[in-house]
Amino acid sequence: MKKNLMLLGISVLFGCGTSSKSNQSSSQLNEEKIVDPVEYANTITSDELKEMLYVYASDEFEGRNTGENGQKLAVEYLKKQYKAIDVATPLGNDDYFQEVPLEKQGVAEAKISVNGTPFSSFEDHIVLRSSGKTNLSVDDIVYVGYGIHADNYSDYNGIDVKGKIVLAKAGEPKDEAGNYVTSGSQENTKWSYGRQSLSSKRDAARDQGAKGLIFMDNNLFQRYAPYYQRQAAAGVSGRLSLKSNEPEMMMLMINANMGKAIYSKIEEDSKPTVLNTKMDISVENTAEQVMSENVVAFIEGSEHPNEIIVISAHLDHEGVKNGEIYNGADDDGSGTVAIVEIAEAFKMAEKAGNGPKRSILFLHVTGEEKGLLGSRHYTDNDPVFPLENTVANLNIDMIGRTDPKRKEGERNYVYLIGSDKLSTELHEISEEVNSKYCNVELDYTYNDKNDPNRFYYRSDHYNFAKNNVPVIFYFNGTHDDYHRPSDTADKIEYDLLENRARLVFHTAWELANRSDRITVDKTFE
Numbered sequence: 143m144k145k146n147l148m149l150l151g152i153s154v155l156f157g158c159g160t161s162s163k164s165n166q167s168s169s170q171l172n173e174e175k176i177v178d179p180v181e182y183a184n185t186i187t188s189d190e191l192k193e194m195l196y197v198y199a200s201d202e203f204e205g206r207n208t209g210e211n212g213q214k215l216a217v218e219y220l221k222k223q224y225k226a227i228d229v230a231t232p233l234g235n236d237d238y239f240q241e242v243p244l245e246k247q248g249v250a251e252a253k254i255s256v257n258g259t260p261f262s263s264f265e266d267h268i269v270l271r272s273s274g275k276t277n278l279s280v281d282d283i284v285y286v287g288y289g290i291h292a293d294n295y296s297d298y299n300g301i302d303v304k305g306k307i308v309l310a311k312a313g314e315p316k317d318e319a320g321n322y323v324t325s326g327s328q329e330n331t332k333w334s335y336g337r338q339s340l341s342s343k344r345d346a347a348r349d350q351g352a353k354g355l356i357f358m359d360n361n362l363f364q365r366y367a368p369y370y371q372r373q374a375a376a377g378v379s380g381r382l383s384l385k386s387n388e389p390e391m392m393m394l395m396i397n398a399n400m401g402k403a404i405y406s407k408i409e410e411d412s413k414p415t416v417l418n419t420k421m422d423i424s425v426e427n428t429a430e431q432v433m434s435e436n437v438v439a440f441i442e443g444s445e446h447p448n449e450i451i452v453i454s455a456h457l458d459h460e461g462v463k464n465g466e467i468y469n470g471a472d473d474d475g476s477g478t479v480a481i482v483e484i485a486e487a488f489k490m491a492e493k494a495g496n497g498p499k500r501s502i503l504f505l506h507v508t509g510e511e512k513g514l515l516g517s518r519h520y521t522d523n524d525p526v527f528p529l530e531n532t533v534a535n536l537n538i539d540m541i542g543r544t545d546p547k548r549k550e551g552e553r554n555y556v557y558l559i560g561s562d563k564l565s566t567e568l569h570e571i572s573e574e575v576n577s578k579y580c581n582v583e584l585d586y587t588y589n590d591k592n593d594p595n596r597f598y599y600r601s602d603h604y605n606f607a608k609n610n611v612p613v614i615f616y617f618n619g620t621h622d623d624y625h626r627p628s629d630t631a632d633k634i635e636y637d638l639l640e641n642r643a644r645l646v647f648h649t650a651w652e653l654a655n656r657s658d659r660i661t662v663d664k665t666f667e
């Protein structure tokens with residue numbers, strides 16, 4: 143992290159970092175001092191980014207898999223960098239780590255009998271979710287037909303399922319015209335079938351207050367059961383999730399054989415009704431505790447310290463698979479080292495008496511590859527600063543490469559996603575700052591809500607956006623090395639990384655220093 147001020151700004155290829163078009167000579171006449179951010183932006187250099195990334199994406203870090211040794215090395219490395227550049231932690235006591243408690247679910251097996259007849263794990267039922275130990279004997283299961291609860295159609299009308307186990311079946315009914323009842327068209331919906339119907343019906347049961355869901359879906363059962371059985375036999379533990387303080391609703395999937403044993407008319411009848419079938423259910427779920435951490439660093443605003451700009455990137459990657467290290471240099475080593483350089487630039491400004499007026503949180507989140515876990519922990523469980531005081535989130539995930547789908551020579555670009563979704567002002571600022579300082583081609587190809595890639599929902603900014611915090615997601619697109627062991631530091635285009643990091647810096651600078659906080663004029667959808 144050594145710097146030589148004499149060498150700054152020599153290797154500039156693009157717009158970012160060349161002298162500002164703003165006129166410095168007139169600034170002395172203004173009451174308020176106008177500070178040119180360019181000299182600080184110029185401290186973000188490809189050489190320093192490269193030096194850090196060759197360490198951060200090295201084999202020593204073992205692909206930074208959440209909760210494992212490589213991820214621990216990564217957070218220690220980041221802490222060391224922040225201490226070296228003198229950027230403090232908001233947590234105090236030299237503690238740069240926000241703990242993110244996770245658990246790794248084991249594959250649970252259940253003992254279940256229906257009216258005294260036992261049914262077998264993996265042949266008739268699988269446990270999709272449960273927490274801890276469950277021992278139940280019930281004779282008031284509530285049958286809720288298809289288990290749909292939509293605005294224009296509900297299987298929960300007129301029936302109370304609070305604290306009850308509910309039984310639902312797969313599918314979505316059609317009306318007389320052959321249209322699905324919730325869409326009113328031939329188009330299938332999130333209730334109709336497949337994985338999405340499973341989570342939709344689970345959420346509906348949970349929202350209605352059920353303590354458990356038994357879901358009959360013969361097709362999904364045939365697909366899931368062998369997989370669960372193999373995992374159980376191999377003693378492989380399942381997915382990582384955020385450790386929640388509330389017990390999770392129990393969820394079982396069953397086949398049609400067992401469904402008919404619980405309710406003989408399940409296939410032809412879909413009216414909600416309370417069944418007098420007696421079921422004994424015993425599930426023991428083993429979950430291994432896994433501790434992981436987000437890294438947080440902070441520069442306090444000089445005028446509006448309670449208004450926070452969050453700059454984020456995920457610190458984790460995919461670890462080691464089949465003996466191969468997934469170094470994740472672009473994903474998201476590039477965003478990670480960019481943030482450290484941005485922090486250093488703000489710190490140099492602060493030391494020169496030009497610190498940001500609003501506060502800036504540098505947030506490195508864990509568990510992104512496991513389902514945006516670290517950012518969700520931050521926003522949903524433990525925001526270090528209240529979300530209502532959070533002005534914007536600039537999230538960086540992959541800014542060191544070029545998308546092979548782009549025309550040759552058109553490499554000075556970045557995909558922006560989300561900038562106009564919640565705050566028109568944010569979008570305008572982003573555009574203005576770019577044309578004033580950077581001249582990167584801002585490409586909105588993936589900004590369309592109907593884009594099949596759904597990138598707006600797929601990186602950590604999502605957890606801020608869903609809370610109506612305006613976001614910009616900076617992204618270079620995928621490439622052949624995406625999520626492969628070949629995503630290595632030697633393939634990064636450091637001039638592009640430098641330029642894009644400077645763009646994020648300039649945007650953050652403007653958000654932090656403009657007189658009014660940006661306004662939110664739309665809501666999340």
Ligand SMILES: [Zn+2]
Pocket residue numbers: 456473474510539540
């Ligand atoms: Zn990523």
